[in-house]
Amino acid sequence: MVCGGFTCSKNALCALNVVYMLVGLLLIGVAAWGKGFGIVSSIHIIGGVIAVGFFLLLIAIVGLIGAVHHHQVMLFFYMVILFIVFLFQFGVSCSCLAMNQDQQEQLMTSTWSMMSNKTRVDLEKKLDCCGLFNSTADHHEFDTDRALCEANCLNTQNCLTCGQKMLQHASEALRILGGVGLFFSFTEILGVWLAMRYRNQKDPRANPSAFL
Structure with missing residues (x-):
């Protein structure tokens, strides 16, 4: 049977959704690992990553069940x-790919x-920095951030701001993030095309007189 057949479309769609399930489980696992080891303590960040992973997992399960049973409604949604x-x-x-340095600073702020x-304290400890940008107009806010800072660099009195440190790698990180996101976005449009193609194909095991 050629690859454009019913069985091949079904297997390709199932394989794609298995990959989505693994990515969703990976996101949930990474979030739980980061929380368990104290890398990120914010419940909002952890909750956001877990929500994205759970949402992707849910979509993959719907797609997988729809593909296995050739369920028209599930495949449509x-x-x-x-x-x-x-x-x-x-x-x-x-x-992310088009963002310049001024926009990066605004996003960070x-x-x-x-x-x-x-x-903030967790981030300052990890990056060994204090405050966001020393050049901000609100010096009171900077002094407050510095007073709460627990980074080791305070002992040397030579602390860089977190904004300076993050900007050093922000462009590279945004390029990687944008590239990976762009790659996965094309796998999603592939999933849409496969689901549409598979949905309109006739199941060879079905009753020949039945509707699609």
């Missing part, structure tokens, strides 16, 4: 949801302001 995820992920990936003090 699988296609719609996966296409919406593709549009969102494609836009975010392109934004807004993200820093939303962090809890405990998350």
Whole structure:
């Protein structure tokens, strides 16, 4: 049987959803590992990663069940949801690849302001830095961050700001993040195409007089 046949489409769609399930479980496992080892203590960050992993796992399960049973309704909702995820992920990936240094600083500033003090302290310890940007107009906020800082560099009185350290690797990290996101977004559009193709194929084991 050629690869464009019913069985090949079914097996390809099942394999793709198994990969999605593994990625979802990996995200959940990494979040739990980071929490267990104290790398990230913020419940919002942990919860967000677990939610993404669970959502991807749920989509993969729906797609896998729909593929195994050739279920028309499940395959339809699988296609719609996966296409919406593709549009969102494609836009975010392109934004990461196109982001310049000024936009990176603005993103860091807004993200820093939303962090809890405990998350900031954890980040400062890990990066060995204090505060976000020393050049900010709000020196009171910088002094407050420095007072809460527990980084080892305070003993040497030669602390860099976390913003300076993060900007050193931000461009490379954004390129990697955008590239990986772009790659996975194309696997999602492949999943939509496979589901659409498989959904419109006739099951050779079904009653020939039955509707698709």
